[in-house]
Amino acid sequence: MIVCDCLHKTFGTVTAVDGVSMEIKDGTFLGLLGPNGAGKTTLMRMMTGLLSPDTGTILFDGQPMDRNAVAVKQAIGVTSQHINLDKELTVEENMEFAGRLYRMGKADIAASTDRLLSFLGLESVRRRVSQSLSGGMKRKLMIAKALIHDPRYLFLDEPTVGIDPNARRDIWDFLRMQHKEGKTILLTTHYIEEAQHLCDDVMLIDGGKIFREDTPEGLIAEIGPFKVEYEGEDERMKSEFFGSLPEAKARAASLDVPCSVLPSTLEDVFFHHTSKGVGGWK
Ligand SMILES: Nc1ncnc2c1ncn2[C@@H]1O[C@H](COP(=O)(O)OP(=O)(O)OP(=O)(O)O)[C@@H](O)[C@H]1O
Numbered sequence: 465m466i467v468c469d470c471l472h473k474t475f476g477t478v479t480a481v482d483g484v485s486m487e488i489k490d491g492t493f494l495g496l497l498g499p500n501g502a503g504k505t506t507l508m509r510m511m512t513g514l515l516s517p518d519t520g521t522i523l524f525d526g527q528p529m530d531r532n533a534v535a536v537k538q539a540i541g542v543t544s545q546h547i548n549l550d551k552e553l554t555v556e557e558n559m560e561f562a563g564r565l566y567r568m569g570k571a572d573i574a575a576s577t578d579r580l581l582s583f584l585g586l587e588s589v590r591r592r593v594s595q596s597l598s599g600g601m602k603r604k605l606m607i608a609k610a611l612i613h614d615p616r617y618l619f620l621d622e623p624t625v626g627i628d629p630n631a632r633r634d635i636w637d638f639l640r641m642q643h644k645e646g647k648t649i650l651l652t653t654h655y656i657e658e659a660q661h662l663c664d665d666v667m668l669i670d671g672g673k674i675f676r677e678d679t680p681e682g683l684i685a686e687i688g689p690f691k692v693e694y695e696g697e698d699e700r701m702k703s704e705f706f707g708s709l710p711e712a713k714a715r716a717a718s719l720d721v722p723c724s725v726l727p728s729t730l731e732d733v734f735f736h737h738t739s740k741g742v743g744g745w746k
Pocket residue numbers: 475478479480498499500501502503504505506507545
């Protein structure tokens with residue numbers, strides 16, 4: 465279990481993380497959603513020991529995470545928001561380099577590399593230098609590297625940014641498999657559909673503060689599981705939310721403009737809080 469208590473981080477006059485406390489139970493697939501600059505990457509960098517909090521503590525199974533926490537770091541895998549592969553190295557050399565950092569033996573590195581490259585469809589490019597890979601392949605390789613040492617905890621900062629829908633689905637399938645095998649996963653994403661698809665728990669963050677946490681279904685139930693969508697007089701799409709299908713249908717019948725009755729999504733939750741300005745979103 466991961467326990468964060470009252471984490472704060474400022475950069476000069478900017479407060480990036482402002483008093484975050486949370487518990488992540490083993491086996492959870494947690495999504496961290498929030499607008500640009502909300503503090504997601506800073507929070508993740510502190511949790512993975514890449515950045516020290518100004519105040520607050522982070523415990524993995526009771527062990528503190530800090531820059532020198534070797535045993536704790538051994539239990540985690542991380543992919544950063546920006547691609548950070550060794551460009552001149554081949555795919556398999558990147559894997560070998562990552563394995564060596566965790567002091568793995570040659571045979572273990574080879575076995576883990578074969579398994580991960582095969583699962584992620586990178587077998588055919590294993591001897592290509594990583595700078596010649598497509599964007600989707602690079603993202604897959606970053607995930608493979610993060611898992612070389614079979615960590616218990618996986619931290620993914622926007623792992624599918626800028627890749628095509630097929631490659632994204634491949635990554636989703638792979639992550640779902642990792643989750644089923646028992647890994648605890650923390651994911652940030654701007655693809656809200658991705659969080660709805662994968663995560664069993666979602667945290668909404670803005671201004672460095674977590675202001676909602678629930679299952680995707682719980683967050684959707686809070687705004688209303690059905691919506692009526694129609695074009696308003698200002699030519700902008702309007703959504704109204706309802707607690708039941710009959711209520712949504714009754715509202716649709718009362719409108720004299722074309723409209724649709726649809727199930728609400730996590731994206732609606734995001735926009736709902738945005739338009740209400742909850743958590744400071746504008
Ligand atoms: N090294 C740094 N030096 C100065 N300011 C920083 C640094 N890292 C982050 N910040 C600031 O902290 C705030 C939070 O940034 P962070 O990268 O954590 O946001 P984010 O939620 O990951 O955003 P995005 O969705 O754009 O990746 C921003 O205002 C950012 O400019």
